[in-house]
Amino acid sequence: xxxxxxxxxxxxxxxxxxxxxxxxxxxxxxxxxxxxxxxxxxxxxxxxxxxxxxxxxxxxxxxxxxxxxxxxxxxxxxxxxxxxxxxxxxxxxxxxxxxxxxxxxxxxxxx
Amino acid sequence: xxxxxxxxxxxxxxxxxxxxxxxxxxxxxxxxxxxxxxxxxxxxxxxxxxxxxxxxxxxxxxxxxxxxxxxxxxxxxxxxxxxxxxxxxxxxxxxxxxxxxxxxxxxxxxxxxxx
Numbered sequence: 093x094x095x096x097x098x099x100x101x102x103x104x105x106x107x108x109x110x111x112x113x114x115x116x117x118x119x120x121x122x123x124x125x126x127x128x129x130x131x132x133x134x135x136x137x138x139x140x141x142x143x144x145x146x147x148x149x150x151x152x153x154x155x156x157x158x159x160x161x162x163x164x165x166x167x168x169x170x171x172x173x174x175x176x177x178x179x180x181x182x183x184x185x186x187x188x189x190x191x192x193x194x195x196x197x198x199x200x201x202x203x
Numbered sequence: 204x205x206x207x208x209x210x211x212x213x214x215x216x217x218x219x220x221x222x223x224x225x226x227x228x229x230x231x232x233x234x235x236x237x238x239x240x241x242x243x244x245x246x247x248x249x250x251x252x253x254x255x256x257x258x259x260x261x262x263x264x265x266x267x268x269x270x271x272x273x274x275x276x277x278x279x280x281x282x283x284x285x286x287x288x289x290x291x292x293x294x295x296x297x298x299x300x301x302x303x304x305x306x307x308x309x310x311x312x313x314x315x316x317x318x
Binding site for chain 2: 095096098122123125127132134135136137140142180182184188189190191192193194195196
C-alpha cells in the first residue's frame with residue numbers, strides 16, 4: 093500500500109541534542125499528523141497540522157506543514173530519555189479520515 | 204473506559220484457522236478505523252466505519268478479511284483461513300467524527316501470529 097517517505101529511518105543521539113525528521117510525498121495532503129508509538133502500544137498523536145505553511149509547537153516539539161502540501165517536518169529540542177520511541181508521520185487527503193503513514197523514525201537517546 | 208480497547212492483545216493461530224479481533228471505541232465516537240501494522244512498518248489502512256455503515260473497505264487485502272460494526276459501537280475484524288502473511292499488529296482507532304479536526308485515537312493493538 094501507499095506509504096509516505098520518512099527519514100531518517102533511525103537516529104541515535106545524546107541527551108540534550110535536538111532532533112529533526114521529515115516526511116515527503118508525491119501527492120498533496122490536506123492534513124499532516126505526527127504520532128509517537130511506544131513498544132506494545134498504539135500510536136499517540138503529538139501534533140496535527142491543517143494548513144499549508146502552518147508551524148505548530150507542543151512543548152519541545154515543533155512541526156511544520158510544507159508550503160507545497162507534500163511534506164512536513166518534526167523537530168524535538170533538548171531531547172530527554174523518555175523521547176525514545178518510533179515517530180510516524182501521517183497524511184490525510186479527504187474528509188473520510190483515512191490516514192496514510194510513513195515507515196517511521198526510531199529514536200534512541202543516550203543519557 | 205477512557206480510551207480505545209482491543210482484545211485479545213495477543214493471538215496465535217495455526218495457518219488455516221479463523222480469528223476474530225474485537226475493538227471497543229471511545230464511547231460516542233462515530234468513526235472507527237482498522238489498520239494493519241507489519242513488523243517495522245507504519246500502519247496501513249484497512250477499513251472505515253461511520254456508525255454501523257462500512258464506508259470504505261478499500262484496504263482489506265483479500266476477501267478473507269471481513270469487518271463489521273452492527274450497532275455502531277463495538278467492531279470485529281474477522282480473518283478467515285489465516286495465512287502466515289497475515290501476521291501483524293491490528294490497530295483500531297476511533298474519532299468523534301471523520302475528517303479535519305477530528306483526530307483518531309488508537310487502541311493498543313492485537314498482535315496476531317500465524318504459525
